[in-house]
Amino acid sequence: MKAHILVVDDDPRITDLLRRVLAYEGYSVAIAVSGNEALNRSLERPPDLVVLDIMLPGLNGLEVAQRLRAAGDNVPILMLTARDAVADRVKGLETGADDYLVKPFAPDELVARVKALLRRSQEERHEVLRYADVELDTGTRVAHRGTREIELSPTEYELLQLLMKRPRQVLTREIILDRVWGMDFEGSSNVMEVYIGYLRNKLEAEGEPRLIHTVRGVGYVFKE
Amino acid sequence: MKAHILVVDDDPRITDLLRRVLAYEGYSVAIAVSGNEALNRSLERPPDLVVLDIMLPGLNGLEVAQRLRAAGDNVPILMLTARDAVADRVKGLETGADDYLVKPFAPDELVARVKALLRRSQEERHEVLRYADVELDTGTRVAHRGTREIELSPTEYELLQLLMKRPRQVLTREIILDRVWGMDFEGSSNVMEVYIGYLRNKLEAEGEPRLIHTVRGVGYVFKE
DNA sequence: GTTCCGTCTCAGGTTGATCTCAGTATCGCT
DNA sequence: AGCGATACTGAGATCAACCTGAGACGGAAC
Numbered sequence: 001m002k003a004h005i006l007v008v009d010d011d012p013r014i015t016d017l018l019r020r021v022l023a024y025e026g027y028s029v030a031i032a033v034s035g036n037e038a039l040n041r042s043l044e045r046p047p048d049l050v051v052l053d054i055m056l057p058g059l060n061g062l063e064v065a066q067r068l069r070a071a072g073d074n075v076p077i078l079m080l081t082a083r084d085a086v087a088d089r090v091k092g093l094e095t096g097a098d099d100y101l102v103k104p105f106a107p108d109e110l111v112a113r114v115k116a117l118l119r120r121s122q123e124e125r126h127e128v129l130r131y132a133d134v135e136l137d138t139g140t141r142v143a144h145r146g147t148r149e150i151e152l153s154p155t156e157y158e159l160l161q162l163l164m165k166r167p168r169q170v171l172t173r174e175i176i177l178d179r180v181w182g183m184d185f186e187g188s189s190n191v192m193e194v195y196i197g198y199l200r201n202k203l204e205a206e207g208e209p210r211l212i213h214t215v216r217g218v219g220y221v222f223k224e
Numbered sequence: 225m226k227a228h229i230l231v232v233d234d235d236p237r238i239t240d241l242l243r244r245v246l247a248y249e250g251y252s253v254a255i256a257v258s259g260n261e262a263l264n265r266s267l268e269r270p271p272d273l274v275v276l277d278i279m280l281p282g283l284n285g286l287e288v289a290q291r292l293r294a295a296g297d298n299v300p301i302l303m304l305t306a307r308d309a310v311a312d313r314v315k316g317l318e319t320g321a322d323d324y325l326v327k328p329f330a331p332d333e334l335v336a337r338v339k340a341l342l343r344r345s346q347e348e349r350h351e352v353l354r355y356a357d358v359e360l361d362t363g364t365r366v367a368h369r370g371t372r373e374i375e376l377s378p379t380e381y382e383l384l385q386l387l388m389k390r391p392r393q394v395l396t397r398e399i400i401l402d403r404v405w406g407m408d409f410e411g412s413s414n415v416m417e418v419y420i421g422y423l424r425n426k427l428e429a430e431g432e433p434r435l436i437h438t439v440r441g442v443g444y445v446f447k448e
Numbered sequence: 449g450t451t452c453c454g455t456c457t458c459a460g461g462t463t464g465a466t467c468t469c470a471g472t473a474t475c476g477c478t
Numbered sequence: 479a480g481c482g483a484t485a486c487t488g489a490g491a492t493c494a495a496c497c498t499g500a501g502a503c504g505g506a507a508c
Binding site for chain 1: 326390392393394395396398399402408439440441442445447
């Protein structure tokens, strides 16, 4: 649903500004203040885009970009560079950044670039999630169980994608509600249960074994 | 065959610099010092890329870009903007520029961007898109369904081309609005729906099966 | 000027996704 | 086994998304 953006900078003025601006645009935002923290957060919750300052304590921005790419991550990266550090910009683009912005920048411009990058990556990044005999193609948004094709509504798709991105791992109800419905509290609704039901119906329509398992009092897991 | 680049700027220092640098890289270079001259030269010899200053006597850069796009020309445009004219940059990207560079810039950087843009656009030219019993010739801009010839207005063409370039893949409304109409927000217009309707009418005029499918809440797909 | 064409807006109708609710089933515990 | 808490299910109401036809508007061609 809403894209997740990781902002990496050690200047609190920048991170505060970006958190506000990006949250206002409807993105969910994570902050890291060092290169190492950035890599960790990126593992915890893989972002859809990274805003990365070049000047960082410890591991610098170029190195972070390199590590991400080396690990096979092709998340779009927007680099922030100091004014006049032209050589850096060029190097940044070569190292795997997808765009850069010169500090100081106008929030409007950052937002425009972020949107453009997300659009581009959304177009190019069609991956196929697989587990057991289930496939989910993020390009066509169609699922398969064995050879059977399964059409999904937007919400069903979001939910299945979330579960399949972390197979064998239990996702709590709080996390699911937040990621799929953007609710940050557990209110008195049972939408999630209803949609789990929809997915189970579709995935087990021909009597196949259950893949979405309930973990009572906690959440759900996708596993055999 | 070396690419032809049109440089539009009224500052002789800039045009001289660019002529030298680009010629050194093996491009053929034309110069225009006003918006009107740019449009004329563009007719005389259609360039493979335009480097366009925003501040121009007479017709300004944004207007030139708009005219080119309105005439159906999708030549890549690299905008030059004065430092700090942030609003212009944003507007530039919205108006149909493909990239921009802030003055003053390093020649190396300009060359890098020019190369990137040319590479991108080269992948996109003169071909015949085919899917199922539909053909779209990007040279003549005419479509066929089976043996029936279908004429398309400029907007219809853009839309169909976008869909046919990625058959079976779901294109989000956001992406479509951006690529075809240059809107970077989802406003309260339903042009896109109207044009989807036009295309469907033309493609299914003789009762053929539907190829443009709606993906509710997401966008559209071109598939059987 | 008139006509034509392409584009876009608007309003009304239709469909399909989403959510709520109430009743039922299941689980884990004593 | 029996109980309370938790999860599932089916049916239907609600609401947003989408489609369509008619027409306004502007620019280009005649």
